[in-house]
Amino acid sequence: MEHLDITLQLGQMLLVQTASELLTGTLKYVDLNRKIIELDNPYDQRSNCQYNSPQILAFPQIQKLQIIRDDEPSSNSNSYSDTGTSATSSGSHTSYGTALKSPTSSPENKVLSTEESDVALSTTELELIHEQLNTVICITQTDQKYHKALVDIRVQPVVALVMEPVDYGRAQRTSVMVIATFQTVYIFDIIALGSIFREMKQLLEAERPRKVVHYSHKLVDHLMNRHGVKLGGIFDTFVAVSLVRGIKEPMTLIEAVENTLNITRLFFNPETEDNLHNNPYKRPLSLVARQVLAKKAVLQLKLHEHLLHKHMLKNFYNQCDIFSHTFCESEDATMPMEMQRKSRAGFQHIKQTYKKGLKPINYVITKLFQP
Missing domain, CATH: 3.30.420.10 (Ribonuclease H-like superfamily/Ribonuclease H)
Structure with a gap:
């Protein structure tokens, strides 16, 4: 297995390449002394085959290993670094933005900043x-x-x-x-x-x-x-x-x-x-x-x-969320009176986002999806 500067933790979703398979699965067990890992619910991307039992892989079999989902561990989760030789009890883990970088990625190929690369496929x-x-x-x-x-x-x-x-x-x-x-x-x-x-x-x-x-x-x-x-x-x-x-x-x-x-x-x-x-x-x-x-x-x-x-549509969804809470969190007994048909309560939360020389982004999105 080629050297990867990552920390393995139980519960992570991994992608593991061997000579004949490309497996995704949940990390169930790691033994650094015996140099093996065990994948739960393994799925072979190449043959499109779902295995019914966990798969044990020896380090020499593994050509490449990638974390594709890194759950927030509990305070007593076990962490295993492939650069070390022992397991440690730690609440820290490899950050999502770092853990998921592809070996082929480079700064010039990076599409989004770490803050924007916020999606993890569940x-x-x-x-x-x-x-x-x-x-x-x-x-x-x-x-x-x-x-x-x-x-x-x-x-x-x-x-x-x-x-x-x-x-x-x-x-x-x-x-x-x-x-x-x-x-x-x-x-x-x-x-x-x-x-x-x-x-x-x-x-x-x-x-x-x-x-x-x-x-x-x-x-x-x-x-x-x-x-x-x-x-x-x-x-x-x-x-x-x-x-x-x-x-x-x-x-x-x-x-x-x-x-x-x-x-x-x-x-x-x-x-x-x-x-x-x-x-x-x-x-x-x-x-x-x-x-x-x-x-x-x-x-x-x-x-x-x-x-x-x-x-x-991020701004639009944020405004929907704010607008939707106009009444529900109030303990004022007269609040239902604000819900009469012509009430303008909550309208102040609906704001158009302008940029100089540009139309509102919501307008642009609306136009994108008109027939």
Whole structure:
């Protein structure tokens, strides 16, 4: 196991890479003398397999180890440092911002400050992601499966859209199109299908569902010039991250996910991702390749959720919370009289946030989501 300056604690959610597996699980046991760890509820990201029993891993087996969720320990939690040889009883733990940095991260690639990188995917969220990855449907012909997918996608409020390859826009022919809902991931093999047909074109051009994409300028150029599709209802996660940061610099989808959601790049199986990038037209698509494509779409949807609700609408939600407590905490017996129909009680809490030369952010967000 390569040296990592981290402190292991029971209850942490870990991602562990071995020669054949990429496991997520909860740290149940550590023995520094015997050089082993035990993972509870282990899940193999590569094979999409949920193990029914805990897995014991020896240090020599472990190629890389990453903390992906670091719970606040109790005062008597046991901490184990991989730089030491003994366990200590301590209430301190590795800070979240430090613990979740990817080995491939660098200052110039950092998306958000430590204060802004405040999201930790809970066990429940990780389980939901696993469920989505278990429902990957690969579509190679316009059969019943294809039409059911279109019906499902059409009724969604928002979906993630990933196309490969689009790095050079119209210069590359389409290999796959991935659309992820909150329940299912659909991989449309465009090489096998031969084209993007009329029903799909209509769906892509409609304002609903909203399409969460990354680097929309490349994707739109590709769709327009390769398939005659004018993509509608765009939410660009690159634009969103740039607005939140106030800085414009190149950043791939995986880099945005890695830095904003604190998800290590290992989750995307870098070797397979590189192979997909270098040879996107290889068929048949392997199970691992389909999983990588699905993960990109699922995490893109999660990235949209975080950026929109934790950052772009943060002021709005704060005002909703303050306004909602206008009456409930008062012990004044006459308070119900303030609730008459034309009462303006609490209105003082609703404030527009202006920046010089800019419209209120709530106005901007409202416009973003108008049809």
